[in-house]
Amino acid sequence: MKKKIVNFLLGVYAVYVKEMKLWLRYPTWILTFIAMPYMVTGLFSGIGYVIGGANAIKNFMENTGTSEFFLFSLVGSSLFMISTIIMEDVGSSIRSEQLRGTFELHYLTPMSTALIWTAHILPHGTISLITIAGTLIPALVFSENLSLLGIVETFFILILALIPLFGISLVIAALTVRFKEPWAVVQVIRAFISVASGFFYPIYVLPRWLQLFSLILPTTQAVELIRSILVYTRHLTLTDYRFSLLLILSLIYFIVGFRVFGRWEDYARKKGELSKY
Amino acid sequence: MFGFLGPNGAGKTTTVKLLTTLLLPDEGEAWVNGYHVVKDAKKVRETIGVSLYSDRGFYWKLTGRENLRYYAYLHHILPREAEKRIEKLLKLVELKKDADRLVEEYSTGMKSRLNIARALINQPETLFLDEPTIGLDPASARRIKEIIRKFADDGGTVFLTTHNMEEADQLCDRIAIINRGRIVALGTPGELKEMVQGKQVLEVEAVGVKNGLVDVLQKKINLSYASVTIVDPSSFKARIRIGFDGRGESALPTILEVLVRERVKIQHIRLLEPSLEDVFITLTGKSFDEEENR
Amino acid sequence: MQERKASYPSTRILNLALDLYAAAYNSIKTYARYPMWIISDLLSTPLWLIMIMLPIMLFLPKNEWSNPDVYRQFYWGMIFWQVVSMALWSIGFTIRREQQMGTIEPLFLTNANRIVMFAGRLVIASMDLALSMVYLTAVMSAFFNVNITVKSPILLLFSLILSMLMSLGIGALYGSLVIKLKEASALSNILQFILIGFSGVFFTVTKLPENLRIISYIIPYTYCIDLVRHAAIGSQTLLEPSIELLLVAILTALFLIFGYIVLIKIEENTKKTGRIGTY
Numbered sequence: 001m002k003k004k005i006v007n008f009l010l011g012v013y014a015v016y017v018k019e020m021k022l023w024l025r026y027p028t029w030i031l032t033f034i035a036m037p038y039m040v041t042g043l044f045s046g047i048g049y050v051i052g053g054a055n056a057i058k059n060f061m062e063n064t065g066t067s068e069f070f071l072f073s074l075v076g077s078s079l080f081m082i083s084t085i086i087m088e089d090v091g092s093s094i095r096s097e098q099l100r101g102t103f104e105l106h107y108l109t110p111m112s113t114a115l116i117w118t119a120h121i122l123p124h125g126t127i128s129l130i131t132i133a134g135t136l137i138p139a140l141v142f143s144e145n146l147s148l149l150g151i152v153e154t155f156f157i158l159i160l161a162l163i164p165l166f167g168i169s170l171v172i173a174a175l176t177v178r179f180k181e182p183w184a185v186v187q188v189i190r191a192f193i194s195v196a197s198g199f200f201y202p203i204y205v206l207p208r209w210l211q212l213f214s215l216i217l218p219t220t221q222a223v224e225l226i227r228s229i230l231v232y233t234r235h236l237t238l239t240d241y242r243f244s245l246l247l248i249l250s251l252i253y254f255i256v257g258f259r260v261f262g263r264w265e266d267y268a269r270k271k272g273e274l275s276k277y
Numbered sequence: 278m279f280g281f282l283g284p285n286g287a288g289k290t291t292t293v294k295l296l297t298t299l300l301l302p303d304e305g306e307a308w309v310n311g312y313h314v315v316k317d318a319k320k321v322r323e324t325i326g327v328s329l330y331s332d333r334g335f336y337w338k339l340t341g342r343e344n345l346r347y348y349a350y351l352h353h354i355l356p357r358e359a360e361k362r363i364e365k366l367l368k369l370v371e372l373k374k375d376a377d378r379l380v381e382e383y384s385t386g387m388k389s390r391l392n393i394a395r396a397l398i399n400q401p402e403t404l405f406l407d408e409p410t411i412g413l414d415p416a417s418a419r420r421i422k423e424i425i426r427k428f429a430d431d432g433g434t435v436f437l438t439t440h441n442m443e444e445a446d447q448l449c450d451r452i453a454i455i456n457r458g459r460i461v462a463l464g465t466p467g468e469l470k471e472m473v474q475g476k477q478v479l480e481v482e483a484v485g486v487k488n489g490l491v492d493v494l495q496k497k498i499n500l501s502y503a504s505v506t507i508v509d510p511s512s513f514k515a516r517i518r519i520g521f522d523g524r525g526e527s528a529l530p531t532i533l534e535v536l537v538r539e540r541v542k543i544q545h546i547r548l549l550e551p552s553l554e555d556v557f558i559t560l561t562g563k564s565f566d567e568e569e570n571r
Numbered sequence: 572m573q574e575r576k577a578s579y580p581s582t583r584i585l586n587l588a589l590d591l592y593a594a595a596y597n598s599i600k601t602y603a604r605y606p607m608w609i610i611s612d613l614l615s616t617p618l619w620l621i622m623i624m625l626p627i628m629l630f631l632p633k634n635e636w637s638n639p640d641v642y643r644q645f646y647w648g649m650i651f652w653q654v655v656s657m658a659l660w661s662i663g664f665t666i667r668r669e670q671q672m673g674t675i676e677p678l679f680l681t682n683a684n685r686i687v688m689f690a691g692r693l694v695i696a697s698m699d700l701a702l703s704m705v706y707l708t709a710v711m712s713a714f715f716n717v718n719i720t721v722k723s724p725i726l727l728l729f730s731l732i733l734s735m736l737m738s739l740g741i742g743a744l745y746g747s748l749v750i751k752l753k754e755a756s757a758l759s760n761i762l763q764f765i766l767i768g769f770s771g772v773f774f775t776v777t778k779l780p781e782n783l784r785i786i787s788y789i790i791p792y793t794y795c796i797d798l799v800r801h802a803a804i805g806s807q808t809l810l811e812p813s814i815e816l817l818l819v820a821i822l823t824a825l826f827l828i829f830g831y832i833v834l835i836k837i838e839e840n841t842k843k844t845g846r847i848g849t850y
Contacts, residue, residue, distance in 0.1 A: 036760065069629075184607035191614070195621050327680050329676055
């Protein structure tokens with residue numbers, strides 16, 4: 001038993017080190033992940049301000065309940081960035097491994113491949129935390145909304161939100177590797193989740209039928225909770241229905257993702273798809 | 278057929294790229310088919326065909342036929358003429374049956390043959406082939422050689438680079454041996470082998486060959502040259518090639534004695550006539566493999 | 572030799588046409604063989620439109636949310652965005668892809684025009700643009716009850732063509748930078764935001780404060796977009812329409828020429844350093 005745990009931890013460590021080294025070899029990406037939310041926020045706020053004219057901020061306040069338009073959008077942008085990274089990364093990692101010819105080699109190790117791919121959640125989590133810290137803390141310092149408790153609660157919600165995102169990423173990975181055209185599948189799923197999650201606007205602006213769909217997206221709950229903490233300065237309560245919903249969805253999405261990926265692996269092994277690219 | 282023979286890193290591909298306008302030289306001049314490779318680069322490109330990688334350089338989501346068509350148009354061959362040439366070339370390289378399959382489904386051998394077809398699409402006067410048979414199975418390699426030979430027999434010029442001595446010996450009318458960016462020998466295969474005429478070669482395949490064996494042999498026996506090529510580093514399996522002036526049989530007992538004393542396990546021993554490899558060793562003091570591994 | 576001369580027509584125009592045909596042939600065939608891409612483009616385009624519209628509409632009063640002019644502004648914004656993106660994501664990334672696939676050296680072994688050779692992606696982008704216009708028009712009508720009409724179709728077509736040609740020229744210039752940088756996605760993303768923010772993609776640049784408008788006037792796309800907007804919805808142009816048209820035509824020609832020259836220089840440079848195929 002002890003040996004199994006040690007072997008498992010060794011495998012997780014190997015994956016973590018490999019992924020982090022790959023990320024850190026291109027450090028400009030980290031700067032992009034931190035800068036991009038500011039650029040998106042600047043774009044939306046700038047265009048909104050120009051189009052809205054003199055009453056732009058007043059209109060924003062009436063529509064959202066806050067005049068902190070920059071922070072409102074920045075929270076959404078960073079979560080949008082993180083969810084994109086996580087949803088895409090497993091699929092594209094697997095794809096590049098296939099192109100390099102290293103993907104199949106994972107199946108020659110004694111470690112469970114399911115655990116190998118699941119271990120990717122750790123480097124993704126690290127990148128996500130770095131991104132959100134780098135993006136939001138400077139903005140919070142300039143606003144009046146900075147609080148240590150708020151940041152801790154935000155990190156907690158973020159870590160929780162990583163679990164279902166990872167489940168989605170396993171589904172995307174299975175689909176993209178199966179159909180050999182990763183970006184097409186990712187594009188559609190990402191677009192749909194992005195629209196329905198309300199990263200940049202409150203959910204009520206969406207049509208009724210779409211709002212119902214938003215309810216079952218973990219990203220919606222994560223965005224609403226984090227926005228509630230950082231923008232509206234409310235604290236997290238365990239009785240908040242969104243928190244309970246996020247917990248349940250985390251479990252469901254992760255299990256479904258794991259299962260779908262496992263099914264694809266079985267199929268790929270039977271059909272010799274592991275080495276195809 | 279002109280062969281450019283040398284170990285990896287000797288400068289064969291660089292030379293091909295210089296002659297085919299893909300590289301600009303720092304100094305010196307060259308002409309291909311009467312055109313200067315820098316000043317008349319466009320004219321050079323019109324009169325040459327090039328195959329650089331045996332199995333790369335295709336669009337995976339196009340069929341073999343579509344790839345050829347694409348390159349034909351870029352060579353400014355009008356559609357009707359392009360179709361005629363493509364049909365002829367597909368037949369020549371035996372890809373007619375698979376012409377309408379996507380290149381991503383092709384085997385390495387098929388891609389190599391398609392590469393040759395692409396190099397011939399503009400009916401070049403000179404064909405530059407950079408290691409055209411590398412990585413191919415014997416049957417595919419043989420087919421490629423037949424195609425190249427036919428092109429030469431039909432009046433075309435072939436500039437072929439290879440590090441396979443047998444291939445160079447078989448195919449080429451003249452060979453240049455290149456090492457570290459310099460031509461060290463030039464002539465017909467016969468002329469080059471005359472450099473080692475009168476020599477005999479002893480080839481020993483053995484396990485447990487350690488460093489310094491050549492020095493020990495050279496101290497004991499009057500050798501023309503000796504080289505060691507490691508075949509398997511884990512078991513120290515190597516091929517020892519010893520050149521003698523005159524007959525080598527008389528030195529055989531001494532050689533065996535040395536090898537046994539050095540605890541080398543002999544697997545195979547034979548006397549050979551000198552080959553181009555021996556020419557290379559005579560000129561450079563090292564075998565191809567030793568030169569590549571330096 | 573005689574046979575070759577018959578096959579190799581002497582006219583440059585015919586050669587150029589063949590080069591363009593080859594580039595288009597390759598791109599369209601390849602694109603059509605990734606059906607998921609076509610479906611994905613169709614499905615995701617309206618979704619991205621919604622994702623851009625909604626956060627900006629938060630700055631408008633609720634009664635403006637059903638104003639058809641607001642939706643038309645976003646419709647044309649999406650179209651302009653595609654035009655602007657062509658420059659950043661076309662030639663440079665096409666060259667990178669050719670390097671990765673090992674097809675760039677065989678391309679440089681031909682005498683095909685260097686800009687046209689890499690214009691294939693632009694052909695696809697243009698087809699995408701045409702499809703998007705039709706598709707988004709249908710989406711606007713079906714989901715938002717907004718009709719998209721065009722004030723001057725001929726001027727619209729002409730100015731769109733000029734814009735795409737300008738994208739080709741700018742794309743060649745930018746593409747040369749991409750070859751040097753080897754990894755330019757981050758820069759492309761930043762530039763995209765600057766162009767969208769200051770070229771008048773979603774609003775006329777006259778709405779910007781005076782001191783920021785200077786940036787807009789330097790960006791060549793500002794005039795393309797201004798002209799297309801005028802042709803589409805009849806908005807007032809920054810300059811007299813005929814002068815603006817002339818300016819766009821001159822800028823397009825200049826960028827095409829400079830782009831071509833720079834690509835040739837880059838080719839020469841990579842041939843000197845032996846780095847044509849490296850990526």
